[in-house]
Amino acid sequence: MGLEQHRNEAPLALGFAVITVSDTRDETTDRGGAYLAAGLEAAGHRVVRREIIKDDAQAIVDAVRRAVGDSQVDLVLTTGGTGISVRDVTFDTLRGLFDSEIPGFGELFRWLSREEIGSATILSRAVGGLLERKVVLALPGSxxxxRLALEEIVLPEAGHLVGQARA
Incomplete structure (x- = not known):
């Protein structure tokens, strides 16, 4: 089956979970989570779960497992905690949780980011993977x-990713 056929057979309207990982954000200051939710809904998708959690490995595991366990959630997006500081634990936590990794997600994100931020893209540890046949993508918080991840990767490929994860 070719790429176009896969895309044509992919689900169109998906259910998303958006999880903000931050020690400083709350419902009034979480611009990143709000941006993702608005962009997903504008594209015809549903945000069925939205959480703000601390930069803490167990909090990340618990939130992602809750999202993956929700039958209405097709794809989980996290935002924040993907840098290299000691408090940025999203990358390591999720890599240890995934059933399998989607290496192309982080690779493509960094390649596209280079256009905007140059060599500073090496500081990003955006990562994607599968957990219980659901797609989980960890995005930076900036x-x-x-914007780059949503417009250039998530929206164009979400249906295709979910369709392949379910296959």
Whole structure:
């Protein structure tokens, strides 16, 4: 089956979970989570779960497992905690949780980011993987990075990713 046929057979309207990982954000200051939710809904998708959690490995595991366990969630997006500081634990936590990794997601994100931020893209540890046949993508927290990921990767490929994860 070719790429176009896969895309044509992919689900169109998906259910998303958006999880913000931050020690400083709350419902009034979570611009990244709000941006993702608005962009997903504008594209015809549903945001069925939205959470803000601390930069803590167990909190990340618990939130992602809750999202994956929700039958209405097709794809999980996290935002924040993908840098290299000691508090940025999203990358390591999720890599240990995934059933399998989607290496092309992080690779493509960094390649596209290079256009905007040059060699500073090496500081990003955006990562994607599968957990219980659901797609989980960990995005940085910066507004420009979220725009890039949403417009250039998530929206164009979400249905295809979910369709392949279910196959």
């Amino acid at each position: 507004p420009k990075a979220l």
